[in-house]
Amino acid sequence: MAMGSMKVCVVGLGQIGFPVAQYVHEKGMQVWGYDISAATVEHANQGGQFKATNSWSEIPSADVYIVCVTTGQVDGCPDLKAVFNVCQKISEKAASSTLVTIESTVVPGTARKIFTEIFNSQVNLVHAPHRYWADEPEEHGVNQIRVIGAVNEESLASGMEFYEGNLGIPMHVCGSAEVAEMCKITENSHRYLQIAFAEDLKMLCGRIGMDFEDLRAACNTKWNVAIPEARDGIGRHCLPKDIRYVMSMAPSTLLESALRVDKEYRAWLSKRTP
16 A cells, blocks of 8 residues: 555554654654544644544544553553553444554553454554653654564564554564563563662662762773663653553562662652752
């Protein structure tokens, strides 16, 4: 299919979905954006070059649906209702040739459950988690190496044609959708561990009267050492959520320790603040 005639719908137009829709539009495809928030849609229509709406009935049947909705937690457990809800909507418009790609962060088993229970195994479905970093969109934007996993070979072929063939995004193929799902939350858990170590080291330096930043700079001269900064605790949305997504799969003494370190570090900082 010629890219100019390909219809793509991006569902969720927040920090990830908006730049994804912009990028796909710049590749010459027909793009529609959908979000339940009227304010988000207004922002997309003002700043974007694609059509955006919060009315699902205005979205035409598309060749590709990219799911970029936010996932969260309820009582410490993964909350994936938004992904399931939008996939239910997509199922009303999808055909057997439709590609559905889930870029939202989920837990292993989500894509396959959606494939069988919502789409009755009648679409092409892949998981291609985003790695977009809003603080550095030029260096870590939409077009960077990503991972992709699929529910079957046909879906993988369709996903690779779309991402590498049409969008020019380099993709690492995982052996299954589940590996791709686990990859994203593992990446962020690894980052959480790195920062928690820096926090623990900073507290240790405080106890023995050593300059943490001086020590960190010295350590980071070694080629395989990169101790991150220890700032105000591990915040934002993704890292604290994703480490708990991993822990929802099975217990982990190391990850549980990292959570305790960050909690202790925050308390330690509060006592040091004038």
